[in-house]
Amino acid sequence: MKKTVRVFLIGLCVVGILFSLGVAGAAERSLTTNWSWPTYIDPAVGSDFSSSTALVNLYDTLVYPDRKGNAQPHVAKSWETSADALTWTFHLRPGIKFHDGTELTAEDVKFSMDRLTTIGEGYGFLFVGKIASSEAPDKATVVFNMKEPFGPFVTTLFRLYILNKDLVMANIKKPGPYGDKGDYGRDYLLTHDAGSGPYRVKEVHLEEYVLMEQNPNYWQPIDPQAPDEFKMIATTEPVTIRTMMSRRELEITDAWQPTESLEALDAIKGVEISKYYPGNEHYFMLHTKKPPTDDIHFRKAMAWAFDYKTEVERIWPDSPQSVGPVTRTLPGHDPTVFQYHRDLDKAREELKKSKYAGQLDKYPVEIHWVSVPADNEKEALLLMSNLADIGIECKVVKVPWMSIVEEMANIETSPNVVGVFVAPHYPEGGSLLESRYKSESVATWEQNEWLQDPKFDQMIEDAIGTVDREERFAKYGKIQHYIVDLCPSLFLFDQVEKHGYQATYIDWPSSGGECIPIMGYNFAARFIKVYPEKRAKLLK
Amino acid sequence: MKFIIKRLAYSVFVLVGLSILMFAIARVVPGDPARMALGPRAPEWAVQRLRDEMHLEDPIYVQYYHWVKGAVHGDFGRSLVTRRSVASDIKEFFPASLELALYSGFFMGLMGIALGAVSGWYKNRWIDNAVRILSYIGIITPSFVFAIFFVLIFGHALQILPTIGRIPSSLTPPPRITGMITFDALVTGNLFLCLVGLKHLLLPAISLAMGPLSQEARITRTTMASNLDKDYVAAERSSGLAERTIMFKYLLKPSLIPTISIYALDFAAIIGNAFVVELIFNWPGLSRYGMNAMLQKDLNALVAVVMVYGILFMVVNIIVDLVVGLLDPRIRLGEKSSE
Numbered sequence: 001m002k003k004t005v006r007v008f009l010i011g012l013c014v015v016g017i018l019f020s021l022g023v024a025g026a027a028e029r030s031l032t033t034n035w036s037w038p039t040y041i042d043p044a045v046g047s048d049f050s051s052s053t054a055l056v057n058l059y060d061t062l063v064y065p066d067r068k069g070n071a072q073p074h075v076a077k078s079w080e081t082s083a084d085a086l087t088w089t090f091h092l093r094p095g096i097k098f099h100d101g102t103e104l105t106a107e108d109v110k111f112s113m114d115r116l117t118t119i120g121e122g123y124g125f126l127f128v129g130k131i132a133s134s135e136a137p138d139k140a141t142v143v144f145n146m147k148e149p150f151g152p153f154v155t156t157l158f159r160l161y162i163l164n165k166d167l168v169m170a171n172i173k174k175p176g177p178y179g180d181k182g183d184y185g186r187d188y189l190l191t192h193d194a195g196s197g198p199y200r201v202k203e204v205h206l207e208e209y210v211l212m213e214q215n216p217n218y219w220q221p222i223d224p225q226a227p228d229e230f231k232m233i234a235t236t237e238p239v240t241i242r243t244m245m246s247r248r249e250l251e252i253t254d255a256w257q258p259t260e261s262l263e264a265l266d267a268i269k270g271v272e273i274s275k276y277y278p279g280n281e282h283y284f285m286l287h288t289k290k291p292p293t294d295d296i297h298f299r300k301a302m303a304w305a306f307d308y309k310t311e312v313e314r315i316w317p318d319s320p321q322s323v324g325p326v327t328r329t330l331p332g333h334d335p336t337v338f339q340y341h342r343d344l345d346k347a348r349e350e351l352k353k354s355k356y357a358g359q360l361d362k363y364p365v366e367i368h369w370v371s372v373p374a375d376n377e378k379e380a381l382l383l384m385s386n387l388a389d390i391g392i393e394c395k396v397v398k399v400p401w402m403s404i405v406e407e408m409a410n411i412e413t414s415p416n417v418v419g420v421f422v423a424p425h426y427p428e429g430g431s432l433l434e435s436r437y438k439s440e441s442v443a444t445w446e447q448n449e450w451l452q453d454p455k456f457d458q459m460i461e462d463a464i465g466t467v468d469r470e471e472r473f474a475k476y477g478k479i480q481h482y483i484v485d486l487c488p489s490l491f492l493f494d495q496v497e498k499h500g501y502q503a504t505y506i507d508w509p510s511s512g513g514e515c516i517p518i519m520g521y522n523f524a525a526r527f528i529k530v531y532p533e534k535r536a537k538l539l540k
Numbered sequence: 541m542k543f544i545i546k547r548l549a550y551s552v553f554v555l556v557g558l559s560i561l562m563f564a565i566a567r568v569v570p571g572d573p574a575r576m577a578l579g580p581r582a583p584e585w586a587v588q589r590l591r592d593e594m595h596l597e598d599p600i601y602v603q604y605y606h607w608v609k610g611a612v613h614g615d616f617g618r619s620l621v622t623r624r625s626v627a628s629d630i631k632e633f634f635p636a637s638l639e640l641a642l643y644s645g646f647f648m649g650l651m652g653i654a655l656g657a658v659s660g661w662y663k664n665r666w667i668d669n670a671v672r673i674l675s676y677i678g679i680i681t682p683s684f685v686f687a688i689f690f691v692l693i694f695g696h697a698l699q700i701l702p703t704i705g706r707i708p709s710s711l712t713p714p715p716r717i718t719g720m721i722t723f724d725a726l727v728t729g730n731l732f733l734c735l736v737g738l739k740h741l742l743l744p745a746i747s748l749a750m751g752p753l754s755q756e757a758r759i760t761r762t763t764m765a766s767n768l769d770k771d772y773v774a775a776e777r778s779s780g781l782a783e784r785t786i787m788f789k790y791l792l793k794p795s796l797i798p799t800i801s802i803y804a805l806d807f808a809a810i811i812g813n814a815f816v817v818e819l820i821f822n823w824p825g826l827s828r829y830g831m832n833a834m835l836q837k838d839l840n841a842l843v844a845v846v847m848v849y850g851i852l853f854m855v856v857n858i859i860v861d862l863v864v865g866l867l868d869p870r871i872r873l874g875e876k877s878s879e
Contacts, residue, residue, distance in 0.1 A: 037832070038621055045623060047579060120586030121578050128583045177593065190624055203709065206622055206632060207832070208824040211709050231709060235822040239688045243695040243703050402571035402837065405580075409572075425581065435581070444580040 029530045031227035031506070033252045033523065034241060037207050037234035042189035043112065043161035044119040049255070050232060051122075052520030054210055057230060059161035059195035062090055062109065062142075063154055069331050069427030069517045071154045075104065075162060076142075085149035085467045092140045096219045098164040099193065099200040106136035111165035113144070115184055123159035126425060149465040151472045156426045158518055164194040198222055198526040199230055209233040218526075225507070225529035238264075245271055245500055248535050252508065252523075253500040258373075259317075262498055270504035270538050274511035277329040278497045278519065280423040281322050281432065284383065284490035285448035286416065292363035293416045297354040299487040302365075303340040304347035305386045312493050315378045322491035324480045325436060329494065329517050332429030334477035338484050339491075347390045364393040368407070368415040371400050376419055379492070383417065405445045418448050421495060427517045429476040430464045437483060449488040456482065505534035544858065551854040555847065559611075562846045563604050566839045572596075573837040577620035593618075594839070607843070616847075617840035621832055626844045629829060634848060635719025636706065637811045637818070637825035642720075643738075643745040645807045652753035653799060656760025657792055663765045671757060678754025684816035687747035691820060694743060702740050704822045711736065744821040748814055752806035756799050763795040797864055804860035808853045 033053075040046030041054045064074035076090040096104040113134045116124045130150050135143040146153070168185035171192070176183030185194070191204040198220070199212035212230045214222065235241070236254045238261035244250035246268050253265065265271050286293045286302070293299055308321045320328070324337035356363050365387060369380035377398065384394040397415070399407065404420075407413045424431035434441070439457050441447045459482065463475035484491075497515075501508055507529035510522040574590040575582075590596075594617065595603050610617055616626035659671040695703035706721050707713060714724040714733055722741065725733035767773065768791065776786050815827035830845035832838070 040623070042623075120583045120589075124586070125579075125581035125583060128586075177589065187624060190622070205824060206629070207829060208705060208822060209709060233704070233822060235704070235819065237820050237822075239691050240703060240820055240822065243691050246696055247699055249704070402569070402576070405576070406570045406572075446580055 028532050029225070029227050030229040030231060031252070031525055031528060031530055032231040032233060032244075032250050034233045034235055034244075034250060034254050036236050036254065036256065039210050039232055039234065040122070040190070041193055041201065041204065041210065042186060043122065043163060044116045044124060044184070045122045045186070045189075047122045047159075049519055053523040054212070054232060054520075055161050056197075056520040056524050057199040057212055057526075058193040058197045058201065059163070060096065060104070060197050061160055061162065062092075062157045065155075065158055065427065065516050065518050065521055067514055067516055069155065071157070075109075079154065081467060085151070085465070086146045088144045088146070088153060090142045090144075092142065093219075094140060096196055097217055098167070098196045099215060100164065100167060101217075102164060102166060104162060104164075104196050105139045106142040107139075108165045109142040109160075109162055110134045110136040111168070112160060112163045115163065115168070115181075116160065118178060118181075119184060119186075123425075126156040126159055149467065151464050151466045151469070152426055152428045152430055155428055158426070158521070161195065163189075164196070167194040198226075198524075202229070207234055212525075214526075220526075222526045223529055225531065226526045227528065227530045230525040241265070241500075242268075245502070248502065248505075248539055251502045251506050251530070255497045255499055256373075257498070257500065262500060265500035270502055271500050272503035272511070274499050274501055274508065274513075275318055275496050276510055276513050276515035276522070277327065277494050277517075278423070278515060278522075279327050279330045279427065279432075279517040280421055280495040280497075281325070281327045282316070282319075282419065282421045282492045282495055283322075283325075283436075284492060285418050285420055286488055286490070287414050287448055287450060288486075288488050289411060289450045289452075290414065290416055292354070292356040292360075292365065295354045295356060296487060297350045298356055301347045301350035301354065301390060302383075302387060302392075303487055303490055304343050304350060305390050305392075306340070306383060306490055307342045307386050308340070308492070309342065310382060311379055315375055315382065316493055316496075318496045318498070319493040322494050324491055325483050325489065326429035326432050326476070326480055327424075327494040329515075330424055330429050330432065331427060331517070332473045332476040334429075334480045336477070337480045342386070344389055351390055351392075360391050361393060364395050365417060366415045367394050367396045367417040368399045368404060369396065369419055370404055371398050379419055408445050408448050409443045411442075411450050414448050414450065419492070420445060420448070422446055423519065424517070428472075429480070430460065430472070433460055433476065433479055433483070434464065437488065451486070451488050453486070456486075502535070504538055505531045507531075543861075547854075547858050547861070551851075551858075554854065555850055558850045559608075559843065559847060560604065562843045563607060564600065566837075566842045567600060567603070569837055571837050573620055573839055576837055590620075607840075611844075611847075616844040619833070619841040620838045621836050621841065626840045629841065630826065630844060630848060631719070633824060633826040633829045636823060637814060637827055639720035639722065640741065640744055640748065640814060640818075640823060640825060641807060641810045643722075643741050644748040644810050645803075647745055648749040648753040648756065648806065648810075649803060651749070652756030652803070653760050653792075653796065655753070655757040656799065657764060657787070657795075659757060659761040660764025660768065660795070661787060663761075663768065668761070671761065675754040675758045678750050679758070681751065682816075683748050683751055683813065684820060686750045687744065687817045687820045690743045690747055701743055703743065703820075706740055706823065707733065707736055744814075744817050744823055747817050747820075748810050752803075752810065755806065756803055759802055760795060760799045763798055764791060767791055767795050793867060797868055800863055800867070801860055804856045805853075808849070808856045811852060812849050 035050035039050040039054050041058060043055055046055055060075050062076040063071035066072050075092055075096060077093045079090040081088050092106055098104055117127050117131055120128055130146060132145040132147045171188035172182040172185050173187050174182035178184045193201040198215055198218045200215050202213040203211040210232045214228050236256050238257060241253050242264050245265055262273055266273050286299050288294055312319055312321050323335060323339050326333045351357055367380050367383055369376040380396050384396050387394055435446045437451045437456055438460055439452045442450050459479050463472055466472040466475060501511055509527050515522050574587045574596060578587050595606050614627055619626050619629055622629050655671050659668045662668050691703045694701040714728050714730055717724045717727055721737040722734045725737060776790055814825060815831040818825040818828035833841035
C-alpha cells in the first residue's frame with residue numbers, strides 16, 4: 001500500500017510541476033495573428049491572403065500603396081513611361097540593404113521579375129504575357145519592356161517582391177525544372193527569406209507558424225511601438241481563437257470566423273471587431289449561354305425579383321449592396337451605375353418580354369451553391385423563393401468547391417446560377433472587370449457567365465491599355481454601365497472583412513474602417529503599434 | 541520467427557492492395573490537382589508543366605508505375621500544398637503525431653486498465669456503475685468534443701494549460717533526434733523543455749485517449765468480471781492467497797488479452813483519427829497534413845499518408861500478436877499445432 005501511495009504522490013508532484021511551469025512569453029512587443037495554412041514566403045509561389053501578408057512584411061517593392069491604393073515611391077524614387085507606353089523606366093533609391101547586408105540593385109529587381117515570370121505561379125499571372133523583357137542598364141535603373149500598353153502596370157508592382165539575387169542563386173538545387181537555374185531557389189525560399197523588408201524570417205514551422213523579427217537596419221523609419229516580432233499561426237479553429245484572444249496570446253484574428261464566434265470575441269473585455277471593405281464582391285453569376293438565363297429579359301426579371309434587403313441585412317450583415325460589378329472601395333468604381341432593388345411588377349414585366357414567358361415550367365433554373373460558407377445556402381434558398389414569386393421554378397443544389405470549379409470549366413456543365421466571391425488582382429476596377437467578364441477568363445471559377453462579348457473585350461482592352469489614370473477610370477465607368485445593361489450577374493454585395501482585435505493594447509490603422517484595398521497590406525506590422533504595458537494591465 | 545516472416549509477407553500484399561486502392565480513389569475525386577495548386581490565374585503552361593511533372597495525363601497504370609518506382613526508393617513525389625518532397629513532410633510531421641499517440645496510448649492503457657480492473661473487481665457495486673456511466677459517455681463522445689471542452693475549461697476559464705502548439709515559440713526546440721520534442725529534450729538533458737513539451741501534450745493526448753480508454757475499461761471489466769466466477773479464482777481464494785495477489789497475479793493477466801488486442805487497434809487509430817484534435821491544438825501532425833492533402837487534392841501526399849497509416853496498423857498488429865502470445869501460452873501452442 002505504501003508503494004501505491006508513493007507512486008501516487010510522485011505523480012501528483014509531476015502534475016504540480018507541470019501546472020506551475022512558467023515559460024517566458026514571446027518578445028516583449030509581439031504581434032500574433034492567425035491564418036489558414038499554407039503561408040508561402042516565396043514571392044513566386046504565394047498569392048493567397050496569408051502568403052501576401054508575410055510577403056508584404058518580408059520584402060520591399062518598387063512602389064507602395066497609400067490608403068486609396070495609389071502607387072507611391074518606395075524602392076523606386078521615380079519612374080517614367082515612353083510615349084507609346086511600351087517602356088517603363090524606374091530609378092532606384094541608393095543604399096537599400098537586404099537582410100544579409102548586401103545592397104539592393106537594379107539587377108535584383110530584374111532577377112525577381114524574371115524568376116516570377118519563369119515560374120509563373122503566385123502573382124506571376126499579373127506579368128506573364130505582358131512583360132516582353134526586363135533590363136538593368138545600371139545599378140540604379142531598371143527597365144521593363146511591355147508587349148502591349150498596360151495602364152495599371154505600376155499598381156501591379158505592389159506584387160513584385162524584390163529578391164536578393166546572390167542569396168537565391170547561392171541556394172539553388174540542381175537538377176531542377178528550370179535548366180541552369182535548377183529549382184530557382186524554391187526549396188530554400190520555402191523556409192527562408194531573401195528580402196529587405198521591415199521584418200525577416202526567424203522561424204518557419206510548416207503547418208504551425210511563421211515567426212518574423214524586426215529588421216534593425218531597415219531603411220525606412222519603423223514606429224518605436226511597432227512589434228519586435230510578428231507571428232502568423234496556422235489555425236482558424238474558433239474555440240482555439242477565442243481562448244487565445246481571452247488569454248491575450250493573439251492580437252488579431254483571421255477574417256473567416258463565423259458570426260457566432262465574432263459575437264463571442266466581441267464579448268471579451270478589450271476585444272473589438274474591426275470592419276473594412278477590401279474590394280471583394282459577391283455575385284450571382286448567371287450563365288448567359290444556357291436557357292433560360294441566356295435571355296436578357298429573363299435575367300433582368302431575376303434582378304428585379306431578388307430581395308437585396310434581406311440579403312444584406314439578415315444573411316450577410318454589414319455588407320452593403322453592390323453598385324454594379326466593381327466594389328465601391330476600389331479605385332475606378334462608378335457610383336452612378338444603376339442599382340436594382342426588389343420590384344415584382346417590374347420583374348413580371350421583364351418576364352413577359354422573355355422568350356420563355358408562358359413556358360417557365362419547361363425551363364427550371366438550376367442554382368448551385370458552394371458548401372462553404374454555410375450562409376451560401378440561405379441566399380440560394382432566398383433566390384429560389386423570390387423567383388417562385390414570379391412563377392420561375394428552381395432547383396437548388398449544394399456543390400463542394402472543387403466540383404464547382406470543375407463544372408465551371410465547361411460551358412455545358414456550368415449551372416444557370418452560382419454564387420461566388422471574387423477579389424481584385426490589382427487595386428483597380430479594371431481588375432474585376434477583366435477577370436469577371438473578359439473572354440480569356442471563361443472556364444475559370446471567376447466567370448460562370450460565359451459572356452464572350454467581343455465589344456466588351458475590345459472596351460476593356462482599350463481601358464487597361466490607357467496609361468492616363470483619369471482617362472482609364474472614365475473608360476472603366478462606361479464599361480460598368482455596359483455590363484449592368486447586359487445584366488449577366490446579380491451584383492449582391494461588397495464583402496465586409498471582419499477581424500477580432502485587441503483594441504486595448506494595439507493600435508491598428510485599418511481597424512477604423514479605412515483600409516488599403518490590396519490583400520496583405522493592412523497587416524504591414526511596422527504600422528501597427530503594440531503596448532505591452534496595457535496588455536500586462538489587462539492580464540492582472 | 542517464422543510467424544513474423546509469414547505476417548510480414550502477408551503485409552506486403554495488403555500494402556500493395558492498399559496503394560492501388562488509394563491511388564485510384566485519389567484520382568477519381570473531381571478537380572484538376574495542378575490547376576487547384578496553382579490557382580485559376582496561373583498561365584496554362586505553368587499548369588501543364590506541373591501536370592507533366594506529376595504524369596497526370598498518363599493512363600492511371602503508368603502513373604502508378606511512376607509512383608511505385610519512386611516509392612521503392614523512398615521518393616513519394618512532391619506535395620502540391622507544401623511544395624516540397626512528401627518524404628520530407630512525413631519525416632517532419634509523423635514524429636509529432638507519433639509523440640501525441642504515444643502519450644495518448646500511455647494514458648489510454650493506464651487509465652483504461654485501471655478503471656476496468658477496479659470496475660470488474662467491484663462488480664455491480666456503485667463504483668462499477670459509476671465507471672460504466674463514465675465509459676459510456678467516453679465512448680459516445682467524439683475526441684474533438686473533449687478537446688473543445690478541455691480548451692474551454694483549462695485554457696479559457698482556468699488558463700492553466702497551453703492550448704496551442706508543441707512548445708512556445710520563445711523556446712528553441714531541442715536538436716532533432718527522433719523529432720519527438722519530449723524525448724529529444726530528455727536525451728539532450730534539457731529537462732525543462734521536456735516538461736514544457738509534456739505540458740503542451742496533456743490536453744491533446746487526454747482528449748484523444750478519452751474514447752478508447754472508455755472502451756478498454758469496459759472490455760477489461762467484462763473479462764475480469766467473467767473470470768472472477770471461474771473455478772481457478774475460487775481455488776486460489778480457498779488456498780488463502782491475498783486478494784491483491786489474486787487480482788494482479790492471477791486475474792488481471794488473463795483478463796488483459798482482449799483488451800490488448802483492442803488497445804493495439806485503438807493506438808493505431810489514434811493517429812489516424814487525430815486530425816480534428818490536431819487542428820484544435822494547432823498540432824503539426826501527420827493526420828492534419830493528411831486531411832489538408834485530401835481537401836486540396838494533394839495526390840502524392842494523400843497516398844503516402846495512407847500508406848504510412850497502413851504500415852503502422854500492420855506493425856502494431858504484429859506486435860499485439862506477439863504480446864498476446866506471451867500472455868497466453870495456449871495461443872503460441874495453437875500457432876505451432878496449426879503449422
